[in-house]
Amino acid sequence: MPGSHVAYLQVANELREQILAGELSAGERLPTEAELCQRFGVSRSTIREALRMLSSQRLVATRRGVGGGSSVAQIRHDDVTDMLRESIELLASTEGATVAELIEARELLEVPAARLAASRRSEEQLERLKASLPGSLESVDMRQIFEVNRSFHDILLEASGNRLLRVVTEPLFSVMQTRFLRDRASREFWQRVMREHAKILEAVEQRDPKQAGREMEYHLVHLRATYEAIDSRLRSEC
Amino acid sequence: MPGSHVAYLQVANELREQILAGELSAGERLPTEAELCQRFGVSRSTIREALRMLSSQRLVATRRGVGGGSSVAQIRHDDVTDMLRESIELLASTEGATVAELIEARELLEVPAARLAASRRSEEQLERLKASLPGSLESVDMRQIFEVNRSFHDILLEASGNRLLRVVTEPLFSVMQTRFLRDRASREFWQRVMREHAKILEAVEQRDPKQAGREMEYHLVHLRATYEAIDSRLRSEC
């Protein structure tokens, strides 16, 4: 049912196809709403509903004021990451994804990512990675530990040099972290995490891919146990 | 800027948060548009624009007629796959993702997927996998070869038993295939692809993960050369 029988869907689909086909390229401006009304022979509300759909898919961006209007948006990696994170969150909350699947997928991706990071990291990335590890756990607020942890994994993904890898892996990491760890993990747990991160960092500094992969694998196997324990606790509570 | 100063965004965000927080769970019905108008103190057009955003994010579904209305949608894996494919297509068309990154990411994912499939595939999946390989290339239309190829990889991903893995890998496969192969590859190329698929299938049938991984790796390395050749040809044309 391409386009259904609903006007706003037809308009949205037609515009989307034009954009995807490259007839309208990034940055280029779309006609004004009034012109689109004429072109499609529908009312302004219909056009606006179509534009809202496209803008929530990050295909167009709209600005107000004179010289405003809609233009084809340049999609950014972060946009994709955000959308994917939200989708996976939803899947995870409805048994569309089990904990085992999340962990497995993450291992499949982060281990190679660590290897790649070890062989490709720039000096600047290495510095940021170091900076992201706090000297001691005492010096950081427990509310921040969360962000510190995330930051380490994210810089590592960036250092892997593959933006697609980062785009698909960050959401997996992110979903697991918010789902399982916020306020549920002990101080000892975080101390161990930090020690393991330090090991990974060392291998990345030495540009030793194999070792980085091994350390990451070890790290994730350790996490797996914690996640599974928390998961079964959560389940029994319900 | 949470909510900006634009009414439809505020409404959409508020509803989205309620859905993500689980206050409204899957399948549950939202108030009618008229009721939402009252609740948010805005006009119907504003409510509708917000609902269009949510529906294009697959968060709600809307039905017409008596007893219709909007309800919280149960997100499906295919929805996520579709959205991700579109995003990656867009990234790939604007240098947000290079061919090298696509190939690399795909290798990183499909090789482990083949291993998992070899150890987990059901008899039924094995049968479908066999059925997806045509006896000889002559028997299939060149226009269908495309779909045959896709089908093999997709069933293999399904057999990996990890739905998240499939969700993130299928788009990578799909984008590369439509971008590079449609009408651009020779008959000899497809013959070789089919032979390599058969090798993979054999390892999967024997439940030999290592071998399945090796064959998949070999297969992808071969593809890499073809893709890179086509890519440089495409570039020089522009």
Place this chain on the structure above:
DNA sequence: GACCGCTAAATGTCTGACCTTTAGGCTGGC
């Protein structure tokens, strides 16, 4: 008991008015 059409509830669409934001130009003072 099967079929048909009515009805009412809900979304879909249109119209036309007015509000708000914003770039750029105009004007006046220094």
Place this chain on the structure above:
DNA sequence: GCCAGCCTAAAGGTCAGACATTTAGCGGTC
């Protein structure tokens, strides 16, 4: 000559109300 600040017009944002369309369920006719 230049800067500040107002002014204006173009575009999206919002509103109100009417009418069209779809659809489930009800009820009556044969």
